[in-house]
Amino acid sequence: GAGVSQTPSNKVTEKGKYVELRCDPISGHTALYWYRQSLGQGPEFLIYFQGTGAADDSGLPNDRFFAVRPEGSVSTLKIQRTERGDSAVYLCASSPGAPTEAFFGQGTRLTVV
Amino acid sequence: AQSVTQLGSHVSVSEGALVLLRCNYSSSVPPYLFWYVQYPNQGLQLLLKYTSAATLVKGINGFEAEFKKSETSFHLTKPSAHMSDAAEYFCAVRGANSGGYQKVTFGTGTKLQVIP
Numbered sequence: 745g746a747g748v749s750q751t752p753s754n755k756v757t758e759k760g761k762y763v764e765l766r767c768d769p770i771s772g773h774t775a776l777y778w779y780r781q782s783l784g785q786g787p788e789f790l791i792y793f794q795g796t797g798a799a800d801d802s803g804l805p806n807d808r809f810f811a812v813r814p815e816g817s818v819s820t821l822k823i824q825r826t827e828r829g830d831s832a833v834y835l836c837a838s839s840p841g842a843p844t845e846a847f848f849g850q851g852t853r854l855t856v857v
Numbered sequence: 858a859q860s861v862t863q864l865g866s867h868v869s870v871s872e873g874a875l876v877l878l879r880c881n882y883s884s885s886v887p888p889y890l891f892w893y894v895q896y897p898n899q900g901l902q903l904l905l906k907y908t909s910a911a912t913l914v915k916g917i918n919g920f921e922a923e924f925k926k927s928e929t930s931f932h933l934t935k936p937s938a939h940m941s942d943a944a945e946y947f948c949a950v951r952g953a954n955s956g957g958y959q960k961v962t963f964g965t966g967t968k969l970q971v972i973p
Contacts, residue, residue, distance in 0.1 A: 777961065786947050786963040787901070800960050835900065837961075844908075845891050846961055848901040 746770075748849035750836050756855045757826055765821040765852045769838030776819050777846055778811055779835040787835055793819060826856045859884040859952045863964035871972050876920075876935040878967045880948030883929065890931045891949040891961070892922055901947065907931060918942070943971045 749768040757763050769776050775794055779787035789803040793813045804810070808826075813819040823830055833853050837846035864879040882888055890907040905916025912924040918941075922933045931948060948964040 779963075784966075786965045789960045789962060792960045803960070837901075845903045845906050847903075848893075850900040 748836055748838050748847055750834075750849040750852050752852060753850065754853045754855075756857060759826060759828060759856055761826050763823050763826055763854065765823075765834050765836075765854070767819045767821070767836030767838075767849060769817065769819070769836070770840075770847055771817075773838035773840050773847075774816070775839040775841060775846070776813060777837040777839070778819070778821050779837065781833045781835055781851070783832075790821070790834075823854075826854075828856045830854060831856045859886075859888065859950050859962050861948050861950050861962055861964035863946075863948050863967050865967055866965065867968045867970065869970040869972060870938045872940055873937050876933070876938045876942065876969065878933040878946050878948075878969065880922075880931045880933065880964060881929050882931060882948070882950045884950055884952045886952040889951045890922075890924060891951070892916065892920070892931075892933050893947045893949060893963075894918075895945045895947065895966075897944075904933070904946070938969075938971045940971050940973065943969055945969070 751766045777792050778790040781787045791811050792800040796816045808824045811821045833851040835851045837848045839846045860883045862881045892904040893901040894904050895901050904920050905914045907914050907924045915921045920935045922931050945966045945968045947966045949961050951961045
């Protein structure tokens, strides 16, 4: 595709519910990143995929968060038992490989009420 | 380990004045450095990047940054601010190690206000 696509662009969910956020990277990009950006903050690293495997998941805050990339392309970030503190913009980025920059999508704004 | 410190969460300049946004990094391995810009309700857009070639890097919209290893700095500058430069700017670092490349770590951002 022309750029990184994230769906949905906005998601409102009730506390305790399960949500899935989808990222469609730029075609051919092997690296994929998930970040979380809270209001007034910089992007906070969550997880980094190289191909199908998670090369670094040290940023996932707890076991309610999980991400997959089964075929090395599309990725899904999954959040179980959502809490109000999970409200943020979730950013996805992809890269053709190091040492290049990451190309970002527009983000998914998650609001937990 | 790697980190980025951006000095000044808010910077105000007059239109036509010099823009200087400060970034200092810490990295245990040779770093790659980036500046991104984020306009309200939009995604992050790359302004410029340093990947161990020339230490003075030119980017889009008239911005440039200089990598200074001795000062561990990568400050962003623009000679003359334009109203359209008002946005939030993020400095980021990515290190490399024997196992491959590390994650990209971002600073907390600097909001640039341009006063007419």
